[in-house]
Amino acid sequence: MKREYLKPDCVTVASLLSACASNGALCKGEQLHSYVIKAGISSDMIVEGALLDLYVNCSDIKTAHEMFLTAQTENVVLWNVMLVAFGKLDNLSESFRIFRQMQIEGLIPNQFTYPSILRTCTSVGALDLGEQIHTQVIKTGFQFNVYVCSVLIDMYAKHGKLDTAHVILRTLTEDDVVSWTALISGYAQHNLFAEALKHFKEMLNRGIQSDNIGFSSAISACAGIQALNQGRQIHAQSYVSGYSEDLSIGNALVSLYARCGRIKEAYLEFEKIDAKDSISWNGLISGFAQSGYCEDALKVFAQMNRAKLEASFFTFGSAVSAAANIANIKQGKQIHAMIIKRGFDSDIEVSNALITFYAKCGSIEDARKEFCEMPEKNDVSWNAMITGYSQHGYGNEAVNLFEKMKQVGEMPNHVTFVGVLSACSHVGLVTKGLGYFESMSKEHGLVPKPAHYACVVDLISRAGFLSRARKFIEEMPIEPDATIWRTLLSACTVHKNVEVGEFAAHHLLELEPEDSATYVLLSNMYAVSGKWDCRDQTRQMMRNRGVKKEPGRSWIEVKNSVHAFYVGDRLHPLADKIYEFLAELNKKAAEIGYVQDRYSLLNDVEQEQKDPTVYIHSEKLAITFGLLSLSDTVPIHVMKNLRVCKDCHSWIKFVSKISNRAIIVRDAYRFHHFEGGICSCKDYW
DNA sequence: ATAGGGTTAG
Numbered sequence: 001m002k003r004e005y006l007k008p009d010c011v012t013v014a015s016l017l018s019a020c021a022s023n024g025a026l027c028k029g030e031q032l033h034s035y036v037i038k039a040g041i042s043s044d045m046i047v048e049g050a051l052l053d054l055y056v057n058c059s060d061i062k063t064a065h066e067m068f069l070t071a072q073t074e075n076v077v078l079w080n081v082m083l084v085a086f087g088k089l090d091n092l093s094e095s096f097r098i099f100r101q102m103q104i105e106g107l108i109p110n111q112f113t114y115p116s117i118l119r120t121c122t123s124v125g126a127l128d129l130g131e132q133i134h135t136q137v138i139k140t141g142f143q144f145n146v147y148v149c150s151v152l153i154d155m156y157a158k159h160g161k162l163d164t165a166h167v168i169l170r171t172l173t174e175d176d177v178v179s180w181t182a183l184i185s186g187y188a189q190h191n192l193f194a195e196a197l198k199h200f201k202e203m204l205n206r207g208i209q210s211d212n213i214g215f216s217s218a219i220s221a222c223a224g225i226q227a228l229n230q231g232r233q234i235h236a237q238s239y240v241s242g243y244s245e246d247l248s249i250g251n252a253l254v255s256l257y258a259r260c261g262r263i264k265e266a267y268l269e270f271e272k273i274d275a276k277d278s279i280s281w282n283g284l285i286s287g288f289a290q291s292g293y294c295e296d297a298l299k300v301f302a303q304m305n306r307a308k309l310e311a312s313f314f315t316f317g318s319a320v321s322a323a324a325n326i327a328n329i330k331q332g333k334q335i336h337a338m339i340i341k342r343g344f345d346s347d348i349e350v351s352n353a354l355i356t357f358y359a360k361c362g363s364i365e366d367a368r369k370e371f372c373e374m375p376e377k378n379d380v381s382w383n384a385m386i387t388g389y390s391q392h393g394y395g396n397e398a399v400n401l402f403e404k405m406k407q408v409g410e411m412p413n414h415v416t417f418v419g420v421l422s423a424c425s426h427v428g429l430v431t432k433g434l435g436y437f438e439s440m441s442k443e444h445g446l447v448p449k450p451a452h453y454a455c456v457v458d459l460i461s462r463a464g465f466l467s468r469a470r471k472f473i474e475e476m477p478i479e480p481d482a483t484i485w486r487t488l489l490s491a492c493t494v495h496k497n498v499e500v501g502e503f504a505a506h507h508l509l510e511l512e513p514e515d516s517a518t519y520v521l522l523s524n525m526y527a528v529s530g531k532w533d534c535r536d537q538t539r540q541m542m543r544n545r546g547v548k549k550e551p552g553r554s555w556i557e558v559k560n561s562v563h564a565f566y567v568g569d570r571l572h573p574l575a576d577k578i579y580e581f582l583a584e585l586n587k588k589a590a591e592i593g594y595v596q597d598r599y600s601l602l603n604d605v606e607q608e609q610k611d612p613t614v615y616i617h618s619e620k621l622a623i624t625f626g627l628l629s630l631s632d633t634v635p636i637h638v639m640k641n642l643r644v645c646k647d648c649h650s651w652i653k654f655v656s657k658i659s660n661r662a663i664i665v666r667d668a669y670r671f672h673h674f675e676g677g678i679c680s681c682k683d684y685w
Numbered sequence: 686a687t688a689g690g691g692t693t694a695g
Contacts, residue, residue, distance in 0.1 A: 146686080147686060150686050150687065154686080176687095177687075179687080181686095182686080182687050183687095185687070185688060185689095211687080212688090213687050216689055217687080220689065249689090250689095251689045255689075277689090279688095279690060280689090282690040282691080312691090314691045319691090347691095348692080349692045350691080351692085352691090352693070353691070353692050356692070356693070379693080380692050380693050381693085383693040385693095386693090387694065414693095415693045416694090422694085449694095454695070455694095483695070
């Protein structure tokens, strides 16, 4: 009698088990399991389901599977739990086998069965199978069930079928935040931020209260388009709804401020979060990196390491990208070492970031190595490598890789074509480039964007076919933007074509009257064509409009610090030595045929009156300093904010020969590799 | 049930 009194009922045991499951308390759960066996209630359907759920939630899938195989088969819960278990492992084939088997055994899937299998389809990208299951959902009458539909919406939205997701949401008769949020975040995931916000607004207008995740998604959508004020408003709304302390909203806010370049506010929001997780940190790091505050991003990354926090794939991806954008070779390599140590080098996205990092830092060989050693590649990997080759002027390598990409069945996208078209342009492969441009729409179903038209204009005009380029612009189906006109004007300067050049400049000055580069290009074009009156007029116009030329600046990293040089500056502590060595180099260069280009200083509208022997371009200073300070086994890496002028280009070729050194210059446009008196661009740039 | 970070170009 007493024993009977003490024996807990099955429902109590099951709820204890599920408490263990949600807290990951496997030991306590196992004790309960022994008790269950002793008490003879192990075949109770509720207890049985709770036990299986315990092992699945504690990731002991093996024990769970064994239990499942010996249990009674008429309990649908067991099948559902197993679907979740294999879903956790992204094991779709086993999930699907169970899904089919349960129906063969005569069991009817319920509102928990469909979400479990559909989530697995979503996560492994098996949309076709998901669609089949969708058909069955309709047949079995679950098409109005919010649990099932929210997962269907999520699946279609995540895979870009936003119209289908939208239709499912519209057919729902019940108001459901989760279904709405699934669609809203789906739009955001495909960069349709305005559409996401539109639906968020509509949801509220319909009187559906948002939850924390809805607010978080909406704020993230604002972050995506740098809509600072709208994001703040939504934050205020979330405050009213009582979600002010929520982690997901806090993280979204950090990301919003960081991506809007509001460094201080981002830190402030970050500090407000009590239990910061890796996403909080990463919101700062990636947000700073994306808004161009790469130094800050790297600082936060270092801070995170000092706090002994484990960085994730995401964090490493962001940090490498930050190092790439500012070409911080040293820190980037340190991060790479950490990545290897932590075994994250097997992650595709991290490797993709590394390819870009090495390419942007001028080490195309290291980029290639990273690319070749990847066990698995995706489209971004190919794009990063093709673009890297292109930026370094290795047009043929870029084209070959593009052909190989198609051969292995990887689909080229818009980015691929920007890379391959600019690669053709860099080496003058006009016919080939035009063929690729044609193939974009004809073979790959891609609609060319302004950037692609700009590439084609560059391709044609740089090769000297200026009238043809002009005709192409006039006949193309989109409105030409400033980039396109600038490209044309730049080519007209190279080819001394005043007529087309004036035409381009006219449009460019209308679109961007404040851009100093236009005036500089135009006055150079007049100068090289001997039209001095026109050149003077252009300068006068520039002065009248108060437009200032961006000063040329070059920088080089020596012994962990960056040394920056402006045109003709003597600010460096070693200035005397640098100028002395420079004179020596000039003398040696002249002995083997270097002649200063008389147009070289025409770029420098303001300072043309000055003595050209004093007035030295910044890249010459940086390279001279590099030769003085670096051991002669390492290549000289120099970055420049503007394009290298013709005179400096020729000078560097001579210097690479005299000094027997590899000199790699990254200018505003591309990389130049100088070695043994020649440049990788083959003087075509 | 629904999210919040990374990678490619111009």
